[in-house]
Amino acid sequence: MAHREHEHVQLPMPNGWFAVAFSRDLRVGDVRPIEYFGEEMVLFRTRDARARVLDAFCPHLGAHFGYGGRVMGETLRCPFHGWQFDGESGACSRIPYCERIPKRARVKSWTTQEKNGFIWVWHHAEDKPPEWDFPSLPEFENPDWSEPRSFEKVLDAPVQDTHENNNDPVHFQFVHGQPDTPPGEIHYDEDSTHYQIRNTSEQEMPNGSFVMTLVRDSWGLGLTAVRSEGIPGAGLLMYSSTTPINDRQVHSRWLLTCSNNMVDVAGEEFMNRLTTGVQQDLAIWRNKVHRAKPVLCEADTYLAGFRKWARQFYSRPVGSVSKAEGGS
Ligand code: FES
Ligand SMILES: [Fe+2]
Numbered sequence: 001m002a003h004r005e006h007e008h009v010q011l012p013m014p015n016g017w018f019a020v021a022f023s024r025d026l027r028v029g030d031v032r033p034i035e036y037f038g039e040e041m042v043l044f045r046t047r048d049a050r051a052r053v054l055d056a057f058c059p060h061l062g063a064h065f066g067y068g069g070r071v072m073g074e075t076l077r078c079p080f081h082g083w084q085f086d087g088e089s090g091a092c093s094r095i096p097y098c099e100r101i102p103k104r105a106r107v108k109s110w111t112t113q114e115k116n117g118f119i120w121v122w123h124h125a126e127d128k129p130p131e132w133d134f135p136s137l138p139e140f141e142n143p144d145w146s147e148p149r150s151f152e153k154v155l156d157a158p159v160q161d162t163h164e165n166n167n168d169p170v171h172f173q174f175v176h177g178q179p180d181t182p183p184g185e186i187h188y189d190e191d192s193t194h195y196q197i198r199n200t201s202e203q204e205m206p207n208g209s210f211v212m213t214l215v216r217d218s219w220g221l222g223l224t225a226v227r228s229e230g231i232p233g234a235g236l237l238m239y240s241s242t243t244p245i246n247d248r249q250v251h252s253r254w255l256l257t258c259s260n261n262m263v264d265v266a267g268e269e270f271m272n273r274l275t276t277g278v279q280q281d282l283a284i285w286r287n288k289v290h291r292a293k294p295v296l297c298e299a300d301t302y303l304a305g306f307r308k309w310a311r312q313f314y315s316r317p318v319g320s321v322s323k324a325e326g327g328s
Contacts, residue, residue, distance in 0.1 A: 018121060
């Protein structure tokens with residue numbers, strides 16, 4: 001008897017770096033409620049231009065900092081009684097009407113960093129500090145590359161399922177209408193959170209037909225860069241971040257940039273290919289279940305390798321989350 005509730009295996013919330021905003025969307029003094037990993041938080045930018053993330057609710061009487069909270073120097077002031085909390089440590093640094101600050105007056109502060117056009121937070125189910133990092137990409141600093149264009153969408157899928165797409169070459173043929181499944185090679189760094197897939201095929205571009213290599217680099221479950229190489233003196237880069245909102249939804253954000261000599265000829269096509277590509281995946285993701293032990297055939301070698309690699313990003317084994325804890 002096929003029923004979603006019986007067939008679906010709930011994935012735990014993964015550990016790693018996940019983007020919570022585009023850098024350019026958060027100005028100095030901005031305060032914003034955000035919700036990721038099934039938790040409520042507040043995101044703000046201090047007067048020194050540092051992006052900070054704190055848990056949402058004030059330890060005093062429980063006001064939500066994201067609704068009326070105000071940046072004061074490097075702190076955030078609660079909208080209810082004006083207590084101020086340091087963005088870096090989460091400790092209360094000032095109570096405007098009281099000298100002594102209670103020891104327990106602090107909120108959890110999330111480790112953040114800003115890189116490649118995004119604000120990232122480190123999520124760990126056991127609150128462990130960052131265990132790995134990912135590189136800055138030279139394209140974002142290069143004046144010969146275009147101002148990145150952005151695209152974002154909330155998708156109904158667990159983050160592992162959206163990532164798994166990259167390791168599922170056959171679906172490009174059936175879901176995305178590619179004529180065939182191009183041969184590829186995959187390389188996992190030893191003991192690492194990074195891997196690379198390379199696919200070479202002939203591609204039609206507006207300025208001709210080229211033998212191109214699609215290079216996909218992934219760091220953790222939420223971060224992938226796809227580069228198109230093979231056009232002499234030119235290149236395209238799609239940088240995507242996928243952040244779990246809760247067990248069933250993710251917030252995906254993309255930055256797309258290309259060498260300036262490609263913007264006019266291929267910029268629009270590049271953007272359109274991405275937006276239509278994602279639309280094609282939506283119905284599959286929304287309606288599928290997650291199988292912890294899928295029946296794979298001998299051609300599904302990437303998928304088997306990916307599942308094994310993905311396990312390192314969970315503090316608990318897949319399938320260990322009960323329905324009472326939020327399983328669907
Ligand atoms: S609830 Fe935040 S200061 Fe009172
Ligand atoms: Fe896809």
